[in-house]
Amino acid sequence: MRMVFRWFGEGNDHVSLNEIKQIPGTEGIVWALHEVPAGEEWPMDKINEVKEQADAHGLNIDVVESVNVHEDIKLGLPSREQYIENYKRTIEKLSKVGVKVICYNFMPVFDWLRTDLAKEMNDGSTALFYEGSKIHNIDPLDLVKKIGEDSSMTMPGWEPERLAALNELFHAYKDVTEEDLWENLRYFLEEVIPVAEQHDIKMAIHPDDPPWPIFGLPRIMTNKENIERLLSFVDSPYNGLTLCSGSLGANPANDIPSMVRSFADRIHFAHIRNVKIFDNGDFIETSHRTQDGSIDIYDVVKAYHENGFTGYARPDHGRHIWDEECRPGYGLYDRALGIMYLWGIWDSLERM
Ligand code: DNO
Numbered sequence: 001m002r003m004v005f006r007w008f009g010e011g012n013d014h015v016s017l018n019e020i021k022q023i024p025g026t027e028g029i030v031w032a033l034h035e036v037p038a039g040e041e042w043p044m045d046k047i048n049e050v051k052e053q054a055d056a057h058g059l060n061i062d063v064v065e066s067v068n069v070h071e072d073i074k075l076g077l078p079s080r081e082q083y084i085e086n087y088k089r090t091i092e093k094l095s096k097v098g099v100k101v102i103c104y105n106f107m108p109v110f111d112w113l114r115t116d117l118a119k120e121m122n123d124g125s126t127a128l129f130y131e132g133s134k135i136h137n138i139d140p141l142d143l144v145k146k147i148g149e150d151s152s153m154t155m156p157g158w159e160p161e162r163l164a165a166l167n168e169l170f171h172a173y174k175d176v177t178e179e180d181l182w183e184n185l186r187y188f189l190e191e192v193i194p195v196a197e198q199h200d201i202k203m204a205i206h207p208d209d210p211p212w213p214i215f216g217l218p219r220i221m222t223n224k225e226n227i228e229r230l231l232s233f234v235d236s237p238y239n240g241l242t243l244c245s246g247s248l249g250a251n252p253a254n255d256i257p258s259m260v261r262s263f264a265d266r267i268h269f270a271h272i273r274n275v276k277i278f279d280n281g282d283f284i285e286t287s288h289r290t291q292d293g294s295i296d297i298y299d300v301v302k303a304y305h306e307n308g309f310t311g312y313a314r315p316d317h318g319r320h321i322w323d324e325e326c327r328p329g330y331g332l333y334d335r336a337l338g339i340m341y342l343w344g345i346w347d348s349l350e351r352m
Pocket of ligand 1: 065066103104105111112206317329
């Protein structure tokens with residue numbers, strides 16, 4: 001297991017490379033050019049800049065999260081050709097600085113979705129929270145309208161400056177079915193995986209978070225069966241997974257340790273975190289510790305260990321603790337604690 005840590009870039013992250021370097025057993029950053037819009041080709045000088053910054057701290061830049069997929073690719077529009085071309089060129093450029101894994105996702109419109117970014121927990125820390133009643137059975141176009149009239153109804157991802165674009169996207173996806181999305185994903189992979197192979201970069205799709213359809217938008221990376229289907233589209237190690245325990249684990253029907261055991265040789269990047277699921281299906285992100293949430297993190301790590309996992313792993317969202325001011329889910333403290341918990345399990349398994 002090779003431990004890495006997400007870093008949003010100079011001036012864009014309150015965590016410094018020095019701090020990351022001091023977390024035990026952490027060898028690299030998980031990075032992206034967040035300022036480049038989805039679909040555009042990444043500029044080489046900006047890529048080199050990150051490489052130099054990381055080099056200066058003895059950290060590697062092996063893992064990119066994410067090279068985002070343009071909505072036109074997910075929608076299967078003719079304009080996807082240019083965006084796929086740009087994606088291929090970005091892969092080629094990233095190979096020049098030694099990138100080994102590219103994480104991406106295929107979620108329409110929204111990436112991860114929560115209803116509260118700072119839900120207070122019993123111990124006074126805060127964490128990301130998902131409350132189903134705020135989302136289920138809600139017509140998104142209605143919501144766009146309501147938030148437009150009353151900004152106090154805003155939710156993460158629904159910021160006023162995004163409303164016009166959301167409105168357009170919801171219309172564009174109106175007739176897109178799950179099967180359409182599958183076909184568009186297949187098309188993308190058939191184009192991109194050969195290029196990834198040629199440049200020795202593993203593509204690693206991130207599951208949908210939460211792993212069910214939201215606002216009538218299709219979501220397909222949601223369970224074991226669907227992951228099998230994805231892997232069968234292009235049967236190559238370069239068509240692989242970012243297995244995120246917390247995303248898939250928000251559905252109690254998803255048995256994460258069993259998925260790790262089944263897909264071990266196709267998992268290139270492990271996101272490890274815990275969530276606590278309530279009886280009504282709502283969930284909150286907790287510390288990484290098994291006892292604090294609903295996912296058996298010990299068994300997840302054990303499954304990786306049994307399979308001699310040599311891929312990359314990162315702690316995932318943590319709580320906001322010790323009054324840290326940070327990006328939602330991306331504090332230094334709780335993620336660093338998470339790393340120590342993961343290494344604690346791993347190291348004791350090594351001794352057994
Ligand atoms: C959230 C992350 C996701 C992830 C993308 C991968 O914190 O896990 O945003 O980076 O879905 O493309």
